[in-house]
Every structure is written in structure tokens, then in C-alpha cells.
Amino acid sequence: MAIGILGGGLAGIAIAAHLDEQCEVLEKETRGGGHCQTVQEDGFTYDAGGPHIIFSRNQEMVDYMVSLLGDNVHRTRRNNKIFYRGRYVKYPFENGLFDLEPQDRFECLYNYIKNDYPPPKTNFKEWLYHHFGKGLAEKYLIPYNEKIWNVPAEQLGLEWVEGRVPKPPLEDVIKAAVGVETEGYTHQLYFSYPLRGGIESLPRALEQKVANITSDFTVERVWKEACQWCVSNGRATRRYEKLVSTIPIQELAHAVEGVPAEIVAAVDSLRYNSLITVAVGFDHARLPDYTAIYVPDPEVRFHRLSFPALFSPHNAPHGKSIVEAEITTNPGDGTHEMSDEQILADVIGDLEGMDLAHPGEVCYGRVIRTKYGYVVQDDNYRQHLKQAKAYFEQIGIPLCGRVAEFEYINMDVCIERARKLADRLNHEAAVGVQPAEVAV
Numbered sequence: 001m002a003i004g005i006l007g008g009g010l011a012g013i014a015i016a017a018h019l020d021e022q023c024e025v026l027e028k029e030t031r032g033g034g035h036c037q038t039v040q041e042d043g044f045t046y047d048a049g050g051p052h053i054i055f056s057r058n059q060e061m062v063d064y065m066v067s068l069l070g071d072n073v074h075r076t077r078r079n080n081k082i083f084y085r086g087r088y089v090k091y092p093f094e095n096g097l098f099d100l101e102p103q104d105r106f107e108c109l110y111n112y113i114k115n116d117y118p119p120p121k122t123n124f125k126e127w128l129y130h131h132f133g134k135g136l137a138e139k140y141l142i143p144y145n146e147k148i149w150n151v152p153a154e155q156l157g158l159e160w161v162e163g164r165v166p167k168p169p170l171e172d173v174i175k176a177a178v179g180v181e182t183e184g185y186t187h188q189l190y191f192s193y194p195l196r197g198g199i200e201s202l203p204r205a206l207e208q209k210v211a212n213i214t215s216d217f218t219v220e221r222v223w224k225e226a227c228q229w230c231v232s233n234g235r236a237t238r239r240y241e242k243l244v245s246t247i248p249i250q251e252l253a254h255a256v257e258g259v260p261a262e263i264v265a266a267v268d269s270l271r272y273n274s275l276i277t278v279a280v281g282f283d284h285a286r287l288p289d290y291t292a293i294y295v296p297d298p299e300v301r302f303h304r305l306s307f308p309a310l311f312s313p314h315n316a317p318h319g320k321s322i323v324e325a326e327i328t329t330n331p332g333d334g335t336h337e338m339s340d341e342q343i344l345a346d347v348i349g350d351l352e353g354m355d356l357a358h359p360g361e362v363c364y365g366r367v368i369r370t371k372y373g374y375v376v377q378d379d380n381y382r383q384h385l386k387q388a389k390a391y392f393e394q395i396g397i398p399l400c401g402r403v404a405e406f407e408y409i410n411m412d413v414c415i416e417r418a419r420k421l422a423d424r425l426n427h428e429a430a431v432g433v434q435p436a437e438v439a440v
């Protein structure tokens with residue numbers, strides 16, 4: 001086989017779908033899709049790794065993803081809210097100021113205008129104060145971000161922020177405060193989602209273009225022998241001329257033989273958050289018509305709720321409804337150590353506290369744990385990642401995707417980078433570039 005692709009998530013499948021040469025995808029789970037797997041159970045459909053909507057700042061990528069789905073696509077207008085002091089405030093918070101108590105509204109607007117915080121030097125907390133002012137920062141942005149990232153905001157670096165957290169124009173904030181409708185984050189105001197089959201329909205559509213996917217193959221050992229890459233799961237060994245990795249960089253660093261200790265140490269220092277998703281189904285269809293609710297309150301365990309039946313009407317049986325809660329967690333934080341039953345009960349309790357659930361209505365519940373949820377970009381992140389990526393590129397294993405490149409990127413960027421990598425490999429094959437002779 002010419003090319004081996006480690007990992008059958010969206011990135012791995014997308015690379016394979018765009019390669020001219022013969023290739024094989026090695027996936028540890030019984031089916032591919034990775035973060036994009038969907039659960040279909042008891043008539044409910046929801047995404048296992050948290051809700052996945054199709055949007056992008058790059059319209060070409062949106063068009064491409066939607067085209068993969070053919071007519072299996074549903075378009076929705078965002079109706080997100082932030083649950084703040086018992087009120088449902090329009091999302092993003094800065095566009096929803098009119099929904100706040102007058103005093104909160106005043107503090108947010110006044111501090112946004114008067115803002116005299118110096119430009120940020122090192123961390124995200126400084127960035128939030130400088131760009132949004134004390135009111136918006138302290139009431140929503142800091143508590144929400146500290147929940148989702150599970151670290152104090154001053155421990156988060158700055159590099160990922162620009163572009164991800166847009167600064168609203170002053171005019172919009174004033175309009176929002178006096179009650180004139182404005183919209184923020186307009187690139188995701190409308191989004192698409194598969195009509196049937198959940199987000200997993202996307203990797204499934206790409207899979208139609210892939211001949212060889214081997215599932216139940218956990219990459220445990222990788223080494224080079226006679227100019228070929230050998231990959232073993234402990235029972236069988238595969239051989240390839242070239243290798244590409246989309247598996248978590250941590251797993252790769254420990255599988256490849258002969259990786260220098262300083263590279264392994266750099267990789268091991270990369271921080272991430274795990275994710276727990278909790279799906280709760282109800283025997284009625286009376287949930288609000290919100291697409292998602294953001295919950296900055298530190299007393300509530302989940303940071304976000306989403307409503308899959310708003311993404312597609314086929315995601316819940318007739319007369320029923322479903323909500324999916326997301327909880328960021330790490331070993332040692334108490335949540336990580338809770339049993340699934342405890343977590344489910346806790347989430348239902350908080351839903352009751354928000355008047356979204358009532359005793360006796362729950363007809364379905366499932367807890368799912370995802371190890372590599374969010375990359376945490378702390379101070380050492382950029383340098384350690386650069387060092388590790390350069391090493392794998394130099395030995396001839398290019399990395400692609402969210403967990404392999406260890407970047408906070410979405411499906412659009414994963415597919416875009418997968419296509420670029422496939423183009424590069426196709427070009428190398430066409431002009432006869434041989435893999436570099438590197439001793440590993």
C-alpha cells in the first residue's frame with residue numbers, strides 16, 4: 001500500500017477521499033468519524049462529541065460540506081441564548097444587552113465605552129478586559145470561558161483569540177443596549193446540519209470515496225524498516241511507503257519508535273480538556289425553541305446546552321424532545337471522577353433548576369466521554385507544538401486535523417487542510433518525489 005493514514009476521523013477520511021494513490025485508513029474504533037460520530041438511539045439523534053453544526057467563514061468550505069450531503073441537509077437560523085441571573089439573554093451577550101436588568105445593562109455599556117484597560121500583554125483575561133470592558137468581561141466572558149477551558153483566564157495565551165472572539169463595533173453595542181436588534185458572529189447566524197443521520201453523515205459521505213478503511217485497528221507501534229513505514233496494533237503489521245497521522249499527537253509520540261525524549265516531553269506538556277456530553281430525552285415536545293443556551297454560572301456543571309431537534313426535525317421522535325449538555329472536565333476536578341449515573345442526575349437537577357425539566361418527564365439519558373475535547377493554549381503551547389510538529393514533518397509523518405495538529409480548528413479547516421495535504425501527496429507522487437531517508 002502506498003500511503004497509510006493513521007486515524008479515521010474527519011481529517012483521515014477526507015485525506016483518503018482526495019488521494020489519487022492507493023491508501024488505507026487505520027481506525028481504532030469500530031467505525032470512523034471520530035469527533036463527528038452521532039448516536040441514534042430510541043428515536044433520538046445527537047452528536048456524541050457535542051453538537052456539530054456546519055458553518056465557516058470560508059463560504060467555499062460551507063458549499064463543499066453541504067454539497068457532500070446532497071439533499072440530506074437542513075438549514076437553521078441560530079436562536080442561541082445566555083442564561084444569566086435567571087434571564088435568557090440573546091447571544092452573543094454584547095448583542096443581547098437589552099435583555100439584562102437595567103443596572104447590568106448600564107454597567108456593560110458604560111464600561112465598554114469608558115474602557116481604559118491597557119492592551120493585553122500576555123493573557124486572555126487582559127485581552128477580555130481591554131476589548132470588552134469590565135462589565136461584559138466579568139458578567140459573562142470570563143466566567144463562561146473559565147468553565148469551558150477549565151482554567152483561570154489568566155492562564156490562557158492570546159494567539160488563538162484574534163478572529164475567534166470578534167470585538168463588536170461600538171454602534172452595535174449601543175444599539176443592543178437601547179433595544180435595536182443587531183446580530184454578532186454573523187458567519188454562524190445561519191447554519192446547516194444533516195436532515196437525517198446527524199453530523200456523522202458528513203464523514204459517511206466522504207467515506208463513499210474511500211476504498212480501504214480498517215477499523216478496530218489501534219496504532220500502537222510505528223517504525224521504519226527498509227524504507228517502509230511499519231504500523232502495528234500488537235497483532236498485525238501494515239507496511240506503507242508514506243505515512244500521514246490524524247491521531248492525537250500524544251498517541252503518535254508514544255507509538256513512533258525512537259522519538260527523542262525532548263519531543264516526547266514537549267508533546268506530553270500539551271494541555272487539553274476532556275468533554276462529557278449528556279443527552280436527556282423528554283416525553284414531551286415543550287422545550288423552548290432555542291438552538292443553544294450558554295450557562296456562565298459556575299454553580300451549574302454544564303457550560304452549554306443544545307437542542308438537536310432544532311438542528312433537524314428528525315432528531316427526536318414526534319411528541320418528544322432532547323437536550324444535550326456539555327461539561328468540560330479533567331482528571332482530579334471532581335466531575336471527571338463522578339459516575340455516569342451521578343452526572344446524569346446532576347444534569348437533570350440543573351435542568352430542573354432552569355425550569356427546563358420536571359420530575360417524571362425524562363425518558364432517555366446517556367453520558368458520553370471524549371478524551372481529547374479542547375486544546376488548552378497556555379504559555380508554552382505554541383513553542384512545544386512547533387517543536388513537535390517540525391520533528392514529525394522532518395521524519396516524514398505529516399500531521400493533519402484537530403487532534404494531530406493539536407489546534408483549535410473546526411470541520412471546515414480540517415477538511416481544507418486534508419485536501420491540501422492530499423494535493424501535496426498527489427503532486428509528490430506525480431513528479432516522483434521519494435520519501436526522505438530518515439533513520440527513526
Ligand SMILES: Cc1cc2nc3c(=O)[nH]c(=O)nc-3n(C[C@H](O)[C@H](O)[C@H](O)COP(=O)(O)OP(=O)(O)OC[C@H]3O[C@@H](n4cnc5c(N)ncnc54)[C@H](O)[C@@H]3O)c2cc1C
Pocket residue numbers: 006007008009010011012026027028029032033034035036049050051052053054055217218219220246247248251275326372373374400401402403404409410411412414
Ligand atoms: C465539543 C465540540 C464541538 C464542536 N463543534 C463543531 C461545530 O459545531 N462545527 C465544526 O465545524 N466543528 C466542530 N468541532 C470540531 C470538529 O469536531 C473537529 O474539527 C473535527 O471533527 C476533528 O476531526 P479530526 O479527524 O481531526 O479528529 P478526530 O475526530 O479526533 O479523529 C481522530 C481519529 O483517530 C482515531 N484514533 C485515535 N487514536 C488512535 C490510534 N491509536 N489508532 C488508530 N486510530 C486512533 C480516533 O478514534 C478518531 O477517529 C467541535 C469539536 C468539539 C470538541
